[in-house]
Amino acid sequence: MRLPAPERRAQLVRTAVSVFAEHGYHATSMNDVAIAAGVTKPVLYQHFSSKRDLFIELLDDIGNELRDTIAKATAEAAGPRQQIEFGFRAYFRFVGEQTDAFKVLFGAGARRDPEFASFARAVESSIATTIAELIVVEGEPVSQRLLLAHSIVGMTESASRYWLAHDREPDVDALAAQLSQLAWSGLRGISAAE
Numbered sequence: 001m002r003l004p005a006p007e008r009r010a011q012l013v014r015t016a017v018s019v020f021a022e023h024g025y026h027a028t029s030m031n032d033v034a035i036a037a038g039v040t041k042p043v044l045y046q047h048f049s050s051k052r053d054l055f056i057e058l059l060d061d062i063g064n065e066l067r068d069t070i071a072k073a074t075a076e077a078a079g080p081r082q083q084i085e086f087g088f089r090a091y092f093r094f095v096g097e098q099t100d101a102f103k104v105l106f107g108a109g110a111r112r113d114p115e116f117a118s119f120a121r122a123v124e125s126s127i128a129t130t131i132a133e134l135i136v137v138e139g140e141p142v143s144q145r146l147l148l149a150h151s152i153v154g155m156t157e158s159a160s161r162y163w164l165a166h167d168r169e170p171d172v173d174a175l176a177a178q179l180s181q182l183a184w185s186g187l188r189g190i191s192a193a194e
Contacts, residue, residue, distance in 0.1 A: 009047045012037050013061065016054055021100035025055055025109035025116070059110060059119035062101045067126050069094050080134050084184050087131070088156065089176035095160045096172050102164075106157060128153045137190050148190070152183050 003011065015037040020028050030051050034044045048054040073090035077083040095102045105123065110116040131149035132142065159179055163169075170178070 005047075008039075008043070012039070012044060012047055012054075013058060017058055017062070017100045017104055020055065020058065020109070021103040021107070024107065025051075025113070030054070055104075055116065056119070058104055059116060062098075062105045063119055063123040065098075065101070066091070066094055066105070066123060070127060071130065074130065074134075080136065081180075081184055083134055084131075085176060085180035088180045088183070089173065091127075091156055092160065092163070092172045092176050095164065096168060099164060102160065106161075124150065124153050124157070135187055135190075137187075140190070148187065155179065155183070 012033070016033045019033050019036050023032065028051070030044055030048075031041055033051075033054070034041045037044070044054075048057070070087050070090045073086040074083040077086045104110065106120055110120055128146060128149035131152055132145040135145045135148055137145070156179065159175070163175060
């Protein structure tokens with residue numbers, strides 16, 4: 001069935017996420033993506049000039065979606081405590097529902113290449129910036145709040161990897177509640193350096 005160009009491109013992107021998540025960037029060829037998508041290589045090349053361009057577009061799309069998901073969730077919260085919990089829940093739901101996307105963005109294939117790694121760092125940095133704005137410690141400099149926020153982002157990414165490797169237990173809501181409680185309790189105990 002011949003799809004309109006935007007629909008075909010979206011289908012190719014979805015397929016590419018799955019193929020790259022399963023095999024990694026280096027072990028995946030454009031032919032692998034074309035076969036999985038049920039198209040010829042020339043059709044794939046009509047939409048993406050190279051494997052690298054395709055992968056960069058995936059990283060950009062995934063990063064934007066994750067950022068938007070967290071921003072929307074935290075915007076719906078009633079206060080700082082709820083923002084933290086809603087942010088964790090949104091992040092873990094994204095990981096649980098879009099595991100392949102998480103693996104592509106934060107996997108080893110993306111981390112080994114400096115340009116690819118910059119996309120993951122940009123996502124981590126933008127999430128950390130949002131978190132830093134929620135950290136209210138009188139007298140605490142912005143740089144220290146950013147350090148704490150990056151620590152929370154690292155904790156979340158690491159917990160996600162462990163959670164995926166261990167049968168996704170506990171469920172997303174329990175996981176988000178536990179980690180948000182850990183983060184909230186830790187942040188509440190911080191006072192500005194004397």
